[in-house]
Amino acid sequence: MSDPPDEFEWIARVLRPLAKNAPEALDLADDAAVVEARPGFDLVVSQDTIVEGVHFLADDAPDLVARKLLRVNLSDLAGKGAEPYGYLLAIAWPARFGWPEREAFARGLADDQTRFGLKLFGGDTTATPGPLVASVTILGWVPAGGMVRRAGAAPGDVVLVSGTIGDGGLGLRAAKGELVGVSYHEQAWLAARYRLPEPRLSLGDPLRALAHAAADVSDGLVADAGHIAEASGVGVELDLDRLPLSEAAHAWFKAAADPVAARAELATSGDDYEVVCTASAARAGELVAAASALGVPMTEVGTVTSTLGVRVFAAGRQVAVPRRGYVHR
Numbered sequence: 001m002s003d004p005p006d007e008f009e010w011i012a013r014v015l016r017p018l019a020k021n022a023p024e025a026l027d028l029a030d031d032a033a034v035v036e037a038r039p040g041f042d043l044v045v046s047q048d049t050i051v052e053g054v055h056f057l058a059d060d061a062p063d064l065v066a067r068k069l070l071r072v073n074l075s076d077l078a079g080k081g082a083e084p085y086g087y088l089l090a091i092a093w094p095a096r097f098g099w100p101e102r103e104a105f106a107r108g109l110a111d112d113q114t115r116f117g118l119k120l121f122g123g124d125t126t127a128t129p130g131p132l133v134a135s136v137t138i139l140g141w142v143p144a145g146g147m148v149r150r151a152g153a154a155p156g157d158v159v160l161v162s163g164t165i166g167d168g169g170l171g172l173r174a175a176k177g178e179l180v181g182v183s184y185h186e187q188a189w190l191a192a193r194y195r196l197p198e199p200r201l202s203l204g205d206p207l208r209a210l211a212h213a214a215a216d217v218s219d220g221l222v223a224d225a226g227h228i229a230e231a232s233g234v235g236v237e238l239d240l241d242r243l244p245l246s247e248a249a250h251a252w253f254k255a256a257a258d259p260v261a262a263r264a265e266l267a268t269s270g271d272d273y274e275v276v277c278t279a280s281a282a283r284a285g286e287l288v289a290a291a292s293a294l295g296v297p298m299t300e301v302g303t304v305t306s307t308l309g310v311r312v313f314a315a316g317r318q319v320a321v322p323r324r325g326y327v328h329r
Contacts, residue, residue: 011125014102014103014106015089015106015120015125017106017110018106018109018110018113018120019119019120019121019122021119022086022119022120022121024036024086024119024121031122032122033088033121033122035086035121035139038141040143040144041141041142041143041144042141042142042143042144042145042146042147043085043139043140043141044077044080044082044139044140044141044142044147045137045138045139046073046076046077046080046137046138046140047073047135047136047137047138048069048072048073048076048135048136048138048218049133049134049135049136050065050068050069050072050133050134050135051131051132051133052094052131052132052133053131055068055072056068056195057175057176058131060175060195061104062097062101062102062104062105062108063104063105063107063108063111064108064195064196065105065108065132065134066104066105066106066107066108066109066112066134067108067109067111067112067196068195068196068197069134069136070087070109070112070113070116070118070136070138071112071196071197071198071199071273072197072218072273073087073136073138074116074118074138074199074201075197075199075200075216075218075273076138076216077138077140077199077201078199078200078201078203078204078216078275079148079214079215079216079275080140080142080147080148080149080214081142081146081147081148081203081204081205081207081208081211081214082140082141082142082147082204083140083141083142083201083204084116084117084118084138084140084201085118085119085139085140085141086118086119086120086121086138086139087118087119087120087121087136087137087138087139088120088121088122088123088136088137089109089120089122089123089124089125089134089135089136090123090124090125090134090135090136090137091123091124091125091126091132091133091134091135092125092126092127092128092130092132092133092134093125093126093127093128093132094127094128094129094130094131094132095127095129097132116199116201121139123137142204142208143208146208147208148207148208148211148213148214148277149213149214149231150213150214150215150227150228150230150231150232151213151231151232151233152211152212152213152232152278153212153213153228153229153232153234153236153278153304154212154232154234154278154280154304155234155235155304155305155306156280156281156303156304157212157213157278157279157280157281157303157304158278158279158280158281158284158300158302158303158304159225159236159238159276159277159278159300159301159302159303159304160276160277160278160279160284160287160288160298160299160300160301161217161221161244161274161275161276161277161298161299161301162200162203162274162275162276162291162296162297162298163198163200163244163272163274163296163297164244164245164246164249164272164274164297165217165221165243165244165245165249165266165267165272165274166243166245166246166249166265166266166267166269166272167190167193167194167246167248167249167272168193168194168197168269168270168271168272168273169220169265169266169268169269169270169271169272170182170190170194170248170249170252170266170269171190171191171192171193171194171195171271172194172269172271173190174187174188174190174191174194175191175194175195179252180255181251181252181255181256182248182251182252182255183251186247186248186251186252187248189246189248190246190248190249193246194271197271197272197273198273199216199273200216200273200274200275200296202294202295202296203275203291203294203296205290206286206287206290206291206294207275207277207287209290210279210283210286210287210290211277211278211279211287212277212278212279212280213228213231213232213277213278214228214275214276214277214278215227215228215275215276215277216273216274216275216276217270217272217273217274217275217276218270218271218272218273219270219324220267220268220269220270220272220324221238221243221267221268221272221274221276221301222238222264222267222268222310222312222321222324223268223270223324224276225238225276225302225310226310226324228276228277228278229304229308229309229310232278232304233308234304234305234306234308235304235305235306235307235308235309235310235311236302236303236304236305236309236310236311237302237303237305237310237311237312237313238267238301238302238310238311238312238313239301239302239313239314240260240263240264240267240312240313240314240319241263241313241314241315242299242300242301242302243263243266243267243299243301244297244299244301245266249266253266259314259315260314260315260319263314264312264314264319264321264322267312267321268321268322268323268324278304284300288300310324
């Protein structure tokens with residue numbers, strides 16, 4: 001391991017190149033950025049932090065950690081129907097992260113900046129005797145008044161979710177070598193889904209046009225549908241028999257001793273970074289079709305009711321789930 005750089009050397013050599021196309025960043029020579037107003041648009045701001053041993057494994061490659069950091073934040077924008085703009089980075093480096101590790105981290109940032117059209121505006125770096133901790137404050141644009149909020153779901157709405165559910169939780173187990181009942185290929189695919197989620201940014205236009213409420217699925221489908229219900233002052237009923245599963249998750253599910261418990265685990269394990277939303281029953285089909293045209297499957301998984309709370313059903317009966325999703329303590 002090489003000696004770690006000091007803060008200003010790291011900024012000058014590694015971070016400044018990431019901000020070269022961002023005039024807002026002032027060449028990272030100041031301690032603030034300047035963001036001009038965009039007429040006709042609202043600026044959406046969100047923040048997520050990832051911690052070694054909690055959101056990623058200690059031996060995960062630094063470039064993948066950096067890309068996951070950006071993507072979990074981009075998923076927040078996706079759940080709002082927002083277009084990515086830029087971000088501020090705050091990071092606390094452990095002593096073991098020298099030049100090679102920090103340069104690899106920066107390469108990961110650069111890769112996904114290019115892919116998702118992001119700019120680095122600035123931030124803060126420091127050292128820590130503890131694990132790696134990194135945080136992003138992300139900024140995006142939506143047409144004025146067009147952000148899709150958690151509040152807005154109405155009784156009679158249909159609950160829909162993008163992609164497949166449960167891959168993140170199974171992927172964590174696969175990455176830790178704790179998943180049984182699926183092939184090596186399926187384990188590798190699930191671990192990759194955990195390490196490198198795909199934010200559903202392409203859904204922005206149809207969500208803004210058709211969804212009444214939305215959120216990204218980071219803590220678990222049951223938990224995040226519950227966030228919509230609470231913010232909207234409504235209830236949600238979810239049918240786990242309609243849960244969309246990937247081929248790898250389906251293979252694990254088929255080997256499960258208790259199918260109902262297995263579906264509940266998939267719906268509450270988190271780290272999927274899909275979008276859960278509600279739409280009127282009359283227009284839900286339009287939303288499914290619009291998402292499909294963008295290459296993103298959407299599945300109806302429940303309904304919105306006037307009875308407060310979240311109720312979960314499977315095999316034709318209401319079932320209790322031990323927890324709604326991941327809870328930070």
